[in-house]
Structure formats: C-alpha cells, structure tokens
C-alpha cells in the first residue's frame with residue numbers, strides 16, 4: 615500500500631505541474647540570457663542558445679528528464695531518478711569505507727547484547743518490506759544485499775543520537791540513540807524510518823540531482839557572482855524542501871512498516887517525545903521559529919509527533935489486519951527471515 619505508486623512514471627502528455635515547471639524554466643532561461651548578455655565576461659550566450667548541438671543536447675536531456683520522472687510515495691511529488699541500483703550500491707560501498715575509516719575502532723564486538731535486539735527488529739522490518747513491495751526488482755535487490763549491522767560506541771555528551779542505513783545494506787546505530795529508543799518498538803521507529811528512505815529511493819533521488827545542482831550552482835554563480843547567495847538559494851529553495859518532503863515520506867512509510875511488522879505503533883509517539891526532550895535539553899529551544907524551520911532538513915519534532923498522532927487510526931487498522939497474534943506465536947518466523955546470516 616505505502617509504496618504502491620512508486621513505479622516508473624512516463625509522462626509524454628505533460629501534467630499541469632510539468633507545464634508550470636517548463637514555464638518557470640523558460641522565464642529563468644530568458645532572464646539568464648539577458649543577464650549574461652550584459653555581463654562583463656564578454657561571452658556571448660546568444661551564440662550558445664542558437665547552437666544546434668546545445669539545442670539537441672537540451673532536447674535530449676529534457677526527454678531523459680521526463681522519462682525518468684517518478685511519483686514519490688505518500689506526498690506524490692514528481693522527482694527525477696536515473697541512478698540504477700548497481701550504481702547506488704557502489705556509492706554506498708564508498709560511503710561505507712569512509713565511515714569505517716572514521717568509526718571503525720569504535721564498533722562494538724559482535725557478542726554485544728544490543729546486536730540481538732537490532733537484528734530482531736531489522737529482520738521483521740526487512741521481511742515485511744520485501745513481502746509487501748509490488749516492485750519485484752526492488753524485492754530482488756533487497757534480498758541480494760549483504761545486510762550488516764554496526765553499533766558504534768560513542769560518548770552521548772559529544773555525539774548526538776543517530777542511526778542510518780546505507781544503500782548497500784550497511785546499518786549503523788550509534789550507542790547514544792539506544793537510551794532514547796528504550797525498547798524494541800522505539801528502535802523499530804528509528805530503523806523503519808531509515809529503511810523507508812531506501813524503500814522510497816531517496817538515496818538515488820539525491821544522487822540523481824547532484825549533476826543538476828552543480829550546473830545550476832555554476833550558472834547562478836556566473837550571474838550573481840556571490841557564492842553565499844548561491845548557497846542560500848540552492849539550500850533554501852531546492853535542497854531543504856525536498857529533504858523535508860523525504861523526511862515526511864520516510865515517517866509515514868516507516869510507521870506503516872512498523873504497524874505491518876506488528877510493532878506497537880504508539881511507541882513511535884513516545885520515541886519522538888523522548889527525542890524532543892533530548893533536543894530541548896541540548897538547545898534550550900522548545901519551538902524553532904519559521905526561519906530556523908525553513909533552513910532545516912528535518913521537520914520539527916513536534917510536527918512529527920502531531921502527524922503520527924493523526925495517522926494513528928489508519929496505522930492501528932493496518933496493524934489489526936496484519937495477523938499479529940499468529941505472527942508472534944509462530945516460533946519459526948525469526949529463523950525463516952534471517953537477513954544477517956554469517
């Protein structure tokens with residue numbers, strides 16, 4: 615249900631949204647042309663506009679862009695994704711090596727009892743995610759990944775609570791988040807959210823946009839000549855809103871995943887309340903102002919709690935329909951769905 619509308623999205627008949635976008639693009643291009651023409655660089659951009667190769671290149675990119683537009687789950691926004699699974703996994707491998715070089719000597723040994731808890735939670739979430747995705751390619755990809763858990767011992771006074779999952783299946787949990795999770799349902803709140811970023815293709819979406827960001831930043835810089843203005847525009851208008859949408863999508867998909875995996879969904883609210891207390895103890899700020907929210911990649915925690923509370927009746931229905939009693943009574947479930955075999 616939660617990511618039924620994630621499959622490939624062809625749109626040769628343009629939607630009102632893409633029409634608006636192309637109008638904005640046209641106006642921006644026009645403005646760009648006027649400004650460039652007057653610039654002191656002496657470079658004649660009109661020649662570029664009339665260059666046949668540039669025109670064909672632009673048309674080819676436009677077709678490629680439209681062909682690779684996909685609808686996001688939950689928020690239904692259109693996003694551009696062209697990075698295939700193999701490339702996403704390779705980039706995940708690179709990040710994995712760099713994280714290991716930073717935290718490798720702080721990884722808790724395999725006999726630490728916390729691994730048992732993280733493994734149990736992840737096995738439930740992964741088996742539910744794989745059996746519920748309508749996308750066979752994604753299910754096969756998730757089955758093929760070499761899932762590994764690393765718990766990193768950190769000083770809770772120096773390193774903030776954190777957990778993340780790389781697109782190559784490597785799971786990192788910082789010890790500072792475990793007291794805030796408090797129990798398996800709290801841990802499931804965090805891990806279902808992180809897994810949902812992968813299920814909703816957020817890594818490939820971010821990677822897909824990088825070349826566009828680079829070109830756009832260079833163009834804005836040549837117009838304005840101010841790198842700080844470019845940073846503000848890029849961060850505030852493009853990157854942050856998309857990132858906040860991704861957070862909301864991961865929250866909703868994660869909560870549904872939790873409910874389907876028979877975790878106590880009310881614990882998600884308790885977890886975020888404990889996180890809110892932790893944040894307040896660090897910053898002393900209880901309600902961030904509009905400017906702070908505009909420049910934040912994450913929705914504010916209070917809003918997160920309110921959203922989950924609004925979804926609660928739906929989530930309870932999903933949990934009730936998931937045969938949780940039978941699932942918990944079956945002694946073979948864990949053995950059948952172990953993604954962390956050595």
Ligand SMILES: [Zn+2]
Pocket residue numbers: 807808811860861864
């Ligand atoms: Zn997130």
